Amino acid sequence: MDAFDILFIINAGFIVLSGLGVVFSERVMQSALWLIFSLVGVANVFLLANSEYLWVIQISVYGGGIAVLLLFAGRLTSNEEDHFVFDRNDFIYSFAIVVLMLANLLIYGLDSLPISEGNIYSTDDGNLLLQEFFQNIWQTDQGLGIILPFIALLFLAALLASVKLAIKEEEE
Amino acid sequence: MKSYTTSQKKYEISHIQYNYNFNRLFQWSHVMSDHQPFSAFIETLSGLPGGSGDLKTGLAIAISTLLLGTYIMILQLFGPYVERKIMARQQGRKGPYYVGWRGILQIPADLGKLLFKEDTMPENADRFGFFMSIYLIGLTSIMSFSPLPFGKDLMGGDMTVGILYIFAIFSIFPPAMFIGGWASNSKYALIGGFRSAGQLLAYEIPMFLAVLGVIGVVGSFSLETITEYQIQHGWFMFRYWGLGFVAALIFYIAGLAETERIPFDIPEAEAELVMGPRTEFSGWRYAIIMMAEYVHLTVNSLLFIYVFLGGYDFWPFPADMSPEFINNLRHNQIVQFVVMFFKFFLFVFLATTVRTAFPRMRIDQLLSFGWKQLLPISLAAMLGILWLEGVFV
Known part of the structure; x- marks a missing residue:
């Protein structure tokens, strides 16, 4: 087990935790924030696999673009103020x-x-x-x-x- | 000439060499070369007896990176001072005057005040979002320093994705700002967050398209390779029959919009939105947000310098059209470092002048300007540059 394995395990734990955060957050915006973390964690897996380009693209497209899209959708489509619960x-x-x-x-x-x-x-x-x-x-x-x-x-x-x-x- | 070939070689190595050892952990291992000012320090520390060699090398690299990062932080700490001083002069005032020599310690004093202020949070604010947005904003802004060279080999990490990395890191900023605005439980902050996210999205694309031509010509994302190319072939801003200038202008305008500075500071339009998404943040949170804004200004200015103004080069002509002693001086690292210093403050001066000279735009004007005018022009400029370079032949 070398430094990369340790990093991978830490990162995997981070992804799983933030995935759970997406599911169990009561507020949509909190879920979206957890989703950003989880997607960035996935991007870090690309980095560990030596694919810097995929890492960067994953962060800018999913961590940035898709996240903003989701946030806008979450804010603009909820008819109840701040209390949209699954x-x-x-x-x-x-x-x-x-x-x-x-x-x-x-x-x-x-x-x-x-x-x-x-x-x-x-x-x-x-x-x-x-x-x-x-x-x-x-x-x-x-x-x-x-x-x-x-x-x-x-x-x-x-x-x-x-x-x-x-x-x-x-x-x- | 010699150092350019060295750079090329190093660049190839960084592409091909994929070995899973401890060094790979530090992307910055490419930093170690004969030309690097820190290399003597790194070698000395690696040669000390005891401990693992890799670990010591990593430690040495970490310390040198920390030194460089501290330099950039201090540099951008004096950005606001220079800005306030110049703005005051342009408006017939004196500006900061009492703290330190000619007010030079005003910004550190302000920072100290902000750090010791009471940490308040609005009632019914979303605690998680309120904390995490600030954390994300501070983290991403400091992370963006890594691929900026302040002289040949004098950088945090020569990543193969250099400029894309900065764009990716900055793309985290809009959602973080938006969540910060939402979490403050304030109408001003929420509307400001909407505006901020919309504006940042609208101007990211022309900004990237303006750079894409240069990237296509050089064939690399690395800021150091782009700069070395400009030392050989002349600065991009003055090439391609004015198309380089058009691309540079678009990049500068989009950069101003990305940093939310005065002609484009719609998210925090004081008269309507108090402070936009930043309204409810005070104390150290406000300090971090202000830091992130000036880091954005710093990094955008530096990106402009690297991509269009020759980076750490001081002579805009190609190497084969220049006298020999100037070519030698161009490859001197100390000269490069000093040149970067002056170029950076030149851009602070430019941004300040724009700030004092222009009125604020309206949000609809801003968005239609970005999507309907800047985007097609930047696309045309990119295609024109590539065509003039002979890529399509």
Whole structure:
């Protein structure tokens, strides 16, 4: 375990913590702030993988641009002043489904990787490992791989959730 | 000539060498070269007996980076003093006069006062947002110093993404300011935050497009490589039949808007919005916000100097059109350091003159000026520069 592993673990913990912050903050703006932290943490993973360019682009596009977009959307669309609270139960269920799907995808991708022992982020060549990871997700022996059904399921979940939200609004 | 080839070589190494050792942790390991003033210090400390060599090198690099960072902080601390003094002269006043020689210690005295003031927070303010926005603003402004060279090799870190890094770090500023405005639970601050975020977004794009032509010509994001290119080929501002000047002008205007200075200080228009998103911040929080503003002014001025005005170079002509002794002087690090000092305060003077001379714009004028005029012109200037350089042939 060298300095990079320690940095990676610290950063991963930071991402997970800020992800939890996004989910469990009561106020939308606080969630957005946590989201900025989480996206910057993801950017730092690119830095650890030696991709400075991706790091910078991730920070400027997601940490800056998308964050402002979300903040504007959060402020301009909430009709209650400062007290927009999620419906906790629905939210937790849909969140759990998405997390399960993402975990499945991650495990599937990581499962077939040649990871050497005692090294959590790379073999000899970090770029090759990343390449292989995405190849594993995109294509398998059967054909299209896991990513297409994954996206289909994600959109289906989003569609169902939006239908449910629309029905709820009509009831109100 | 010699030092330029050295730079090229180093640049290639920084691209190719990807080894996961402790040195890689310090991006600044490229700083160590024969020309570096700190290199003697770094080598001495690395050669001391005991301890791991990598650790000592890292420590030495950290100390030299700290020295450079302190220099920039002190430099930008005197920005406001110079600004107030010049502004007072232009308005027929004396300006700061009593604290220190000719009032030179006025800004440190103000800073001390702000740091010891009571720390107040509005009732019903969002504690998390109120704290975190200030934290983000202070952190990002100090982080932006890293890729600025104050002489050849005299920099925090020669990243391959140099100028993009500064843009990325600055892009965190609008959401942080917006959240700060929202968290203060004040209408002035909230509206100011909206305006600030909209303005910063609108002017970031022409600013970047104005630089993009130069980046395309040089083929590198590194500010040092851009400066070395200008030493060889002349300053970009005076090249390409005026297109360089157009791009420079757009960059300067957009830079003023990014720093929210006077013709563009709509987010904190005093008459309507008190202090904009900064309204509720007092004491050390206000000190950090003011610091961040002057850091923005500093870094934007320095970016302009590096990209269009030859960086630490003092002679605007190409190397093959210049006498030999001037070429030698251009590669002298002490001369480069002094040149940077004077160029920086020249830009403080320029910004102050603009501040005293121009009235404030309206928010709709500002946004339509940014999106409808600056953006297409900067795009055209970029394409023109690339065409004149023969990129499209």
